[in-house]
Amino acid sequence: MPYFRAMARKLQADFYQRTDVVQIARDLLGKHLVTEIDGKKTVGRITETEAYCGAVDKACHAHLNKRTKRTEIMFGPGGSAYVYLCYGIHHLFNVVTNRLNAADAVLIRAVEPISGVEHMLARREMEELKKNVTAGPGSMSKAMGITTDLYGESLWGKIIWIEEAPLLHHSVIHATTRIGVDYAEEDALLPWRFYDKNSQFVSRR
């Protein structure tokens, strides 16, 4: 490994297995999401996340500890990928957090392209780099090559991982309500969506 190129550390179990999913959602902002799929490596800086808190959150698929084949991975220990298909078209990528039997997850909603931009554009069938290439959970997953094939994949393996990066200052993190969870009644009002105020690559303002 060339000594002159700093090798960013992959986030490990101790990061994902903390018990406060909202804190993890904040901490993930600014980190680098990396995928290496079909020999194509793409890196994106995470700019937007949402926290989903297992049993007590009406917006979470695992609300009241509803255990199904789909939600099963969220009950495992933190550090694996929860990917599912939404509206029959979009693959949404989540990071499983917390300990065994605490079904929390963080939805990654947007990234800012860092490298492998040509692969992202090819996957999105686009010509130039605009924010909608990777802003929005379905778009981001498509650009990064994330599909339900990655369901249950370890986040410190060789296909997908997240690299350490300095925490963002709290003053540039904006907290607001989550998107598309109107059905969750009072839990739809929780300020559990976070984004980097300084980034253009955010799905909505």
Place this chain on the structure above:
DNA sequence: GTTATGATTTACT
């Protein structure tokens, strides 16, 4: 076996 329904995006009017 059937049926309802989305953690959304895109292309319209």
Place this chain on the structure above:
DNA sequence: GTAAATCATAACG
């Protein structure tokens, strides 16, 4: 602003 696309999953018979 509104609507269509499109299918795995979950709940029910």
